[in-house]
Amino acid sequence: MPTYAQLQAEPYWGREITTPEVDWLGDELCRRTGRPRSACGTKGDNRHLGGAHRSQEWIKWSKYCTNRSYTVQSGLTAEQERHLAGIDFVPGEWGSDRNRRLMVEQTGRLVDALVSGRLAGVREVIGTLDGRTVVGVRADGSTFSSDDSHLDHWHLTLDRRKCRDKQLMERIVAVALGEDDDMDAKQFLAILKDPAVAREMRALPWQYVGGGIPKGVSTLGVLNEIVLTGRATAARVGADLVDERQLAADLAPALLAVLTPEAIAAAIPDTLAGQVVDVLAARLSADKRPTVVTAETD
CATH class of the missing domain: 1.20.5 (Single alpha-helices involved in coiled-coils or other helix-helix interfaces)
Structure with a gap:
């Protein structure tokens, strides 16, 4: 393991950049959880000789690098090659039961968000899902192993192109602390199937x-x-609820008032036409009878 003097003798060590956005992430995690600022770290110590806690520039050129491919990306700008892309956070007192419980909770949230696509810009999560076994999970859902220090601290590997993405840092805080409002269809369905929720929704x-x-x-x-x-x-079924004759008598004057003679004639069925003619003829004859005037006598 190289000494700090040896590492600092190379220019690449001093050129590594912790972006303000990544630094804010560490500040915010510690502030929100009441942890000392030392509980969150980005720049690796002299035991970190590769990976996300080293800049890509350092990985490519330092003679002390032990793995020149892990976390290396193509298409980076010169500045992005200098970005540190690893985040470590200890949510509680190292080695305590409470810390292990927090590790299980926060690792679970981060892994769920990672594989569901809600943490685009994060490439890996390392931690524990049961408090006993370390697991590393990539964004595609594949897994890998890591050392048991990750039973007490979780690690994120960021996309080196996203180290200046403030919104990503805000999402990481929200997800880790259980304040993320987003959920996928599977999570939503699980909530709906909760008997207590179902009762409330029915009401x-x-x-x-x-x-x-x-x-x-x-x-x-x-x-x-x-x-x-x-x-x-x-x-009341079976009773005569409607007086058809009265209904017809009530409606007929209004209907006849808006119909033409042709329309009225067309509406009369052939079987009734003769009877209607006879009735109308008698009515007209009665209307034409002369009026008899009688002289008054004294």
């Missing part, structure tokens, strides 16, 4: 009051009234 429609619902009456009350009215109507 919600009947609590509605507002447009179309009489004041002081619930939706369920309106439905109940409809049911009672339906039952009362059903009990």
Whole structure:
């Protein structure tokens, strides 16, 4: 293992960059969790001789690098090659039961978000999902192993092109601390299947009051009234609910007032036409009878 003096003798060590956005991520994680700032780190110590805690420039050119391919990306700018892309965070007191519980919770959230595509810009998560076994997960869902220090701290490998992406850093904080509002279809379906949630959702429609619902009456009350009215109507089936003759008598004057003689004639069935003619002829004859005037006598 090289000494710090040896590492610092090369120009690449001093050229490594922790971007302000990545630095903010460390500040915010520690501030939000009440952890000391030393609980989150980016630049690796003299034991980190490759990977995301070293810049790509250092990986390519330092004589002390032990792996010249891991975390190396193509198409980077000269500045991006100097970016440090590793994040380590210890959520609680190292080695404590509480820290292991926090590790399980936060690793689980980060892995779920990573494989569901909600952490685009993060390439790897390393931590523990059960408090006993270390697991590394890539964005494509594939897994790999790592050392057991990751039982007490989780690690993220960032895309070196995203180290200045403030929104990504904000998403990481939200996901790790369980404040991420986004969820995939599988998670949403699991919530809907929760019996307690299902009961609440079944009750919600009947609590509605507002447009179309009489004041002081619930939706369920309106439905109940409809049911009672339906039952009362059903009990009257068989009774003559409509007086057809009276209905026709009421409607006829209004209808005839807007129809032409041709329309009226066309509406009379052939079987009734003769009778209608006879009735009308008698009516017209009666209307044409002369009026007899009698002289008054004293």
